[in-house]
Amino acid sequence: MAQRVNPVLAESTLPHGLPDFASISDDDFLPAFTEAMATHLAEIEKIANDPKPATFANTVEALELSGRDLARAGGVFFNLVGPDTNPQRNAISQQLSTMLTDHANTIAMDPRLFARIADLHERRDQLDLTESQERLLDKRYRDSVRAGAGLGPDEQEQMRQISSRLAYLTTTFSHMILDDTNASAVFVETAEELDGLSDGEIAAARRAAAADGHDDGYLIALELPTSQSVLTKLTNHEVRQRVFDASVNRCSRGNDYDTRELVLEIVALRARRARLLGYADHAEYVIAEQTAPDPAAVTDLLGELTASALRAGGRELTRLTRMTDEEIGPADLTFWLEVERRSTSAVPLDAFADYCELDAVLERGVFYAAGKLYGLRFAERPDLSGYHPDVRVWDVLDDTGRSIGLFLGDYFARPSKRGGAWMNNIVDQSRRLSMQPVVVNVLNLTEPDEGKHCLLTMDQLTTLFHEFGHALHGLLSAVDYPSQSGTSVPRDFVEFPSQVNEMWALHPDVLSHYARHHETGEPIPAELAEAARVAAKAETAHSTIEYLAAAVLDLAWHRLAPDEIPDDVEAFERTALRSAGFVGDLIPPRYRSAYFNHVFGGGYSAGYYSYIWSEVLDAETEQWFLAEGGLERDSGQRFAEATLSRGDSVDPLAAHEKLIGRKAEIGPLLTRRGLTPQG
Incomplete structure (x- = not known):
């Protein structure tokens, strides 16, 4: 047999x-x-x-x-x-x-x-x-x-032990974050306590409470970052405070999911490994493989941006305190930023989500832009199944009708899914192996009640386009070797194509194509579309500061020598942030150490700076696209040939410089984030 x-x-x-x-x-x-x-x-x-x-x-x-x-x-x-x-x-x-x-x-070895x-x-x-x-x-x-192939036998054995233990610890860290994020969900008894949330969000909170075994009441599930989107909406200060506390104290509560000892051991082992290999620290070890020249260059960039962001943050806080007699604390800041945004908008922005239904945005927005730029067409394949009933599969066709790969979309949150949003390859593209890509986008949107629509906030809309930018990087790959395909580029370059794709979310040609009212089918009013674009460009200092604080914290942990490892995670955080200019607790880092999965559970250790490093290229490339006519096939083809199709088969920075005709400069990024002196 x-x-x-x-x-x-x-x-x-x-x-x-x-x-x-x-x-x-x-x-x-x-x-x-x-x-x-x-x-x-x-x-x-x-x-x-x-x-x-x-x-x-x-x-x-x-x-x-x-x-x-x-x-x-x-x-x-x-x-x-x-x-x-x-x-x-x-x-x-x-x-x-x-x-x-x-x-x-x-x-x-x-x-x-x-x-x-x-x-x-x-x-x-x-x-x-x-x-x-x-x-x-x-x-x-x-x-x-x-x-460690060039080391002696004793050092090689140490390397084996270190790397094996690190693999175990980082995997454990990720598991514990998911477990404690689920365990830290906030229970409230009445719908009145959820004032400010939409009917759909309240219904989702009720379903979550029922799934958790509650006969009544509501459960507010936590998102992965420190900032929780519900804090921008909840009018009840006490509930806001409970949600904020639950978020910021995750994995440091002294329970079975406390990760602080793991953080210290991970940092110590990374420092030892770097020293064995002749590097001063783990940051030097990591950045040696990136497009950034060295940790000093990263520190300089973060320092320049931090100084500008903190000045803008001071102006932002002054404006907000004029709006209320209440003391604004960390749990309240994003709420009052949203109040300010609504009060300064020419039209009410609450209605924007009514014109951003998930399927419409996907089919007539995300896929439409990819068709206009890259000649792609997406045909859904209900006959093909993903790894979960929520997963949808599309065949991806080029402008000749040839299938070039598959795209999978997994959009709704569930307790079995880790937080955040990401793209993965299931199959890597390789001409040498005659393999076409199979890629998946994963988000954590709230699943609507049966018969209802999933309506996207502006942030969710941006995330959808961002992750699809990663997917395009994989789908349009045209390289010989699988280890060079798609997103297999230096970590501080990998976010660049995804950030570029964000620019199309509110582009007039794209927005007008998908933005129809989910009930009436009416097109989005021109004044609401313009207000959304204005709001999207008005980057808050808060979001920049919380990101930079996390990037600084990541780098601080990984500049430590083996004999400098602290024994108190929170004390180290406070010292590292104060040293970089982040004084006070009003804006905590986007991720605190205990739940910083990018760094202690994923592949961004000493690399969380990558998002802002890539955004320098992105801001320049957005200007290039607009100068070339915007949503044009010729421009898309040139960008695909320079970046999306090449993966790591060429020097990505050199390819970008060739595309725009010079090295990227920081000016467009500072303008975009409102960090210029006039901002």
Whole structure:
């Protein structure tokens, strides 16, 4: 009888290798990864033991194309555990975190393999390689060195132990944030306490309370950042204070989900690893692989922006205090900012969401802009299933009608989904492997009652376009090697294409195409559309300050030497923020350390600055698009050819400079965020 093929590893017969999620059970994952790692190591043995002299093809390219079963398993599992986890999947991801790290270290530190890679790297100028091949060779060499391949046996063993423990700790950190975010939801007894929220939001709070076992009452679920969107609407100060306190105290309450000890151990281990590899600190270790030249350049940028933002914040607070006799505390600031926004708008902005129904924005806004710019068309495939009933699947067609990949959308919040919004690749594009991309966007919108519409706030609208910018980066990728495809670029460049795509959300041509009243079908009034654009451009100092405070906090943790690790997380936070000019508690960081998942659970350690670093490029590129005529196919094609299609096969900064004709400057960013002296 034929041996059963593990469904995780079975080659999919669905379009573009979309996994057959329905055929896979959680019990399949560990056996699949175990088998895939064994297969991968057998492939590595053949490469390392090849008796022929090392060539790019038999070493670097062979390494790049190996491990396809492992990539397939990862594409399935790690696109489940973020948006739809459960206790078994959490336990599997915990086990895999160390298994996969040990597996990667075994390969990176193999002396036979490293000798072949180092030999090619030394002779790289003689190999007649293409630019993408040169970058692949250089990246493989640097990755091996950074993994410890050039260290002695004792130091290599230390590196193995450190990286394995870090993998375990960062995975645990992410799990604990989701658990405590769910556990910190705020219960209120009456609908009157939710005054200011929409009927749909109140209904969602009632459903959440019922799902949590409450016979009556309402449950306010927390979002991932410190700032909670409900605080801009709730008129009840006491409820605002309860929500704020629940948010800011997550994972530091002394319960089973307290992450503060994990933070200290993660920071200490990262500092030790950096020192073993010859770096001064973890920030230097990370930024060596980014487009920023060094930590000092990042510190200078953050310092320049912080000084401007704090001046603007002072002016902002002065305006707000004139509006009320109440003392404005951290729980109240965004509420009064919203009051100010409404009072200064030419027309009431509350009605804007009535013209932003999710399906209309997707089909006639997000997809429409992609069609105008890049010639793409999206055909929904109800015959194809994602990993959860909420997930929708679209076939992505180019301007010749050829299918170039699949796009999956997973938009509604649920307790099994971690907070925030993100894009992932399920299948990486690669011409060499004849693979087309399969990408997913994940958001956390409130699911409406049956028969009701999901209406987007301005922030949610921006997020939808932002994450689709990441999706475009993956879908339009046209590279040879999978490790160079799409968003596989330096961390401080990866946000750039997604930020650029935000500009189309309120662009007149796009807004007029999707903005119809969800009940009457009437187009958005011109004065409301203009008021929305004005409001969107009026970036609050508050949002800039909370972001910069988080970026400064991230960098401060990762500039520490091994002998400088503190023993009190909150005390370190206060000192680090005061040293950077953030005095007082009125505007806390967007993420405090205990729930800073980007940094202690994800891939943004010493890299949270990336958003503002990329925004310098984005602000310049927005000006370039507008100068080139806006929503034009020719401009979109040029941007796709320079950035979206190239991934990491070229130097991304050099490609951007070639597109706009010079290096990007900070001026447009300062103007956009209202941080110029006149702002």
